[in-house]
Amino acid sequence: MTEAAPRPTLEAVAALAGVSRATVSRVVNGGNGVREPLVERVRRAVEELGYVPNQAARSLVTKRHDAVAVVIAEPETRVFADPFFALQLRGISKELTAHDNQLVLLLTEGRDDHTRVARYLAGGHVDGALVFSLHLDDPLPGLIQGAGIPTVFGGRPGWSDGTRDVVYVDSDNRQGAREAVRHLAGLGRTRIAHLTGPLDQTSAADRLQGFRDVMGDAGTPLVVESDFTPGGGERAMRELLDRRPDVDAVFAANDLMASGALRVLRERGRRVPEDVAVVGFDDMLPVAEQTDPPLTTVRQDIEEMGRIMARLLLRGPDRRAGDDARDEAPSGVVLPTTLVRRASA
Amino acid sequence: MTEAAPRPTLEAVAALAGVSRATVSRVVNGGNGVREPLVERVRRAVEELGYVPNQAARSLVTKRHDAVAVVIAEPETRVFADPFFALQLRGISKELTAHDNQLVLLLTEGRDDHTRVARYLAGGHVDGALVFSLHLDDPLPGLIQGAGIPTVFGGRPGWSDGTRDVVYVDSDNRQGAREAVRHLAGLGRTRIAHLTGPLDQTSAADRLQGFRDVMGDAGTPLVVESDFTPGGGERAMRELLDRRPDVDAVFAANDLMASGALRVLRERGRRVPEDVAVVGFDDMLPVAEQTDPPLTTVRQDIEEMGRIMARLLLRGPDRRAGDDARDEAPSGVVLPTTLVRRASA
């Protein structure tokens, strides 16, 4: 609401300090090659005037922005309802901050926003982008590649053509799912069901794959497709109980669905884990620790994933050393998962 | 990872279309006052070259950025764990998007980040800031005012000197709390307790004030200070039950704490609402609807708050019409709350 007071420029500082703009610029950018007394004088002038460099002017010549965009493409309402993004953001934010980069968050609610985002990325605001594109048919990744800026994806993109060389960070969803199912089998359970996430997301598809790896064809009739939400978990669990009342174990593709499943099981009078053992995925603490009973689940270090994404992006430009040594550039980083045992299985 | 291909400039487009840079600029910015055939030719050239305006260059001359910073000052871990910010962000994001503004999210993890944020805001990246500063003693607001850009606060700032004229958006926490407590009293409850949030936040302090408005001094012994987290709610509830086993109603200052309290009550064998009625605050759906029993709570329209904050900020500059008519500028917008009845009270 304050009317923008005109900020002092390099020129003003130079005048006050009695030096040239070039010298002030040098001091402001680290002061290399400027003699101590001058540095001191310039510093004082900067202080006195409250000078802050104008980034637009700086970027115009340096072509650097020290800012990174985080693009979250999620048309659905659950963008943040799910603590998943929140945790990744924390990791990303920490890493970027440590390297003096700013985080610019771009939320896209629908297709209309896509061109806006593409324009922004191509418009020279940021040095790179971290992209969360969850669905197979999302046009956004293509647009972003068109913008021609370095990009790292969160989660393995699911394009059918495996030709594009993308950099991404993901959890080992398939292996994590295997562990979960093996754990249930190790408990002596034989009728193990799986509540899937939306299968147009690679994370959900990979977890289903892991389930199948262990169960083989025997598992197929016990698979119920769902959507990663608590409500979806409830619906899927009801359907499952109706279809297969003899089920004795459930592997839900995430904790939110598991919590919904637990509610339905309680409502139907099944004891957990005595009658039905339940395992989730994510180890989302606010959910997993506070269900009744607390949830056994597959933990992925979400915050760390975010941190690694940022690191990969910031490192990117360094690697232009040898073009033939290009294959050492990791195109996908897959982090391990661990099973966390609590009371539900 | 792609090496940045040099983007085409206005100059290039002008050359290809056979016109001057000025004409291209006009077309790109809406095409007013340019004859149709030329517009067409320029459009084609833009298309062909994949031209996207360089924002740094543009801002340098226009001094506008079409971007707004959202500053979330939250040293604690719960930044996002709480869906509260997520919802506000959604509202903000929608409103900004509708006005073709970008959202730049600045997370500050600790005091070290403060100067970085101040520098960013003063550095001419954004046209204004939306600030969530929750704690009384936070130095950030001061720094931001120093940056001299329009600012709107989320939640009433709690500075002791009431002299600064700040613009903020808040819920009517006090009135909401009164409603909650009156509802419990209306149920015939007489030993009504209150689990507070951290009292250095105005929202928590205001809710306590509302509780006191209704209960008077009689309520004081039944107030337990806590921290807005589920764990804090559990601890506070335990302490309360130990101290006052005869308590028959609890007003928790937010839903998260209420959920913790419910767990403790169940664990101690108290029936809700028969033995102890419970009311929360926020109506955070993923929490309130899925507790057992579902939570009666005070709803605030968090997303709407975000939307209004953004609207206020974007409108700001318009209002410079008359300086004497300044008092019509709302310095605080306080939104009403409503009680949502579910099963817990």
Next chain:
DNA sequence: GTGAAAGCGCTAACAA
């Protein structure tokens, strides 16, 4: 080590 001068890509008077 320091300053002078050019120019990053764009918009906005001003002329034509």
Next chain:
DNA sequence: TTGTTAGCGCTTTCAC
């Protein structure tokens, strides 16, 4: 209506 021109505030050769 269109083009010409002068900067916006900064970094960066290049002389000195």
